[in-house]
Amino acid sequence: MDIKDIKSIYKFLRETDIVEFELEGADGKVRIKRGNAYAVREAMPVEPLPPAEAPREVKKEDAAPAAKPDNIKVVTSPMVGTFYRSPSPEAPSFVEVGSVVKAAQTLCIIEAMKLMNEVECEFGGKIVSILVENGQPVEYGEPLFHVEVSK
């Protein structure tokens, strides 16, 4: 199973009323749990995946380590576009893994046809993983960040 499969499962789930989903195979286990909020979905697909098959999106150091799963929220892409981690190629990234963010803080920009959408965090917390590489295309609803929500 690789990240593409997880993405397809995720997309499929979005179109249904299923709120919890578990799949176990020879190479790992995925469990997805959805909340009600639209972009912010509780998820815990972080049962270790075979690293060789998912080298890019799930970096070992980026994976949510000891954080309590119900504290982790996923920020997803509001539209199809290109993912930018900084306002310009020379500028520093909006956030890094480990950054503490406030509600309404900009996390990234998604661009489609020269329409720039600043994606903001809807809650305060800490970035535990960044799931997409700078400059890569993203789909609508694709997970971008895991954020450990502050209590």
Place this chain on the structure above:
Amino acid sequence: MGEKEQEVEIVRLLKASNGYASGQRLSASLGVSRTAVWKHIEALRKMGYAIEASPSKGYRLLMGDARPFNGVELSTLLAGRSFGSEVHFFESVDSTNARAFELARSGAPEGAVVIAETQTKGKGRIGRKWESPAGTNLYISIILRPPVAPQGAAGLTFALAVAVAEAVSNRGLKPAVKWPNDILTGGRKTAGILLEMDSEPDRVNFVIAGIGVNLNMKKEFFPENIRETATSICEETGSPVDRAAFTADMLSSMERWYGVYLKEGIEPVLDAWKGFFRSTGKPVKVTFLDRVVEGVCRGVDSTGALLLERDGAIERVISGDVEAL
């Protein structure tokens, strides 16, 4: 009526009177003293209005060739419109988009515009700079509040590109669009559009459309790095552009195409856009953040994404710089 509205009203009355308007009439219309009227006249003169005063006849506006470009003139021209319903004019700002963003956040309505004589940090795509010297071009940002989901908002890019191209056509030029929304004349960049959106996951709060149009800038004043790739309407036609009139004309095209986009969707917008697009079937170079590729442009799909053919396969491009080869 605020101070600024009174000045807009005086200009309107002077234009309507086709001759002299007495101080008494102006003061009665505005409900202020004749001294207040005189102070406003002085302020208007400082803004560039040539106003003649005669002790017996009153005030007369001398309409020469040079119509001033300022908040009062723009407000007078745009009175009653939806796009331009509020004019926030600044001599100098960091970026009209940044200012419009603040205004939109504090609740400014759709159609409110921010216009500046000069920008100190004019924005282009992904952190690029937009050259914004004073006294010559148009730098404008408009607040839009389209009732669509973020996913459907990218089509706005094409509606606005058509509107700006139309305004440039109205000056007697034959503009082309460079995917998705730069406007070129004679192959050189004449106008650029940058859209910035503030959204919830399921709805758009607002979109700021920032538009820079090179109107009267002379070739020698363009910085060297863009002198051969950029141009202005005046350079192309040889006649100076009335900036306020151009602004009003462009806003009315924008209002119309925005309406078409909201009512009928992206299809008629893309049909019009294709009329300005000349790269279909031609070799192009596409620059992404991390790579540059070459291929043949196969037009755009129904969402406006550029279709790039490379090694027999078609790639959909949704962001990147596309240049003709």
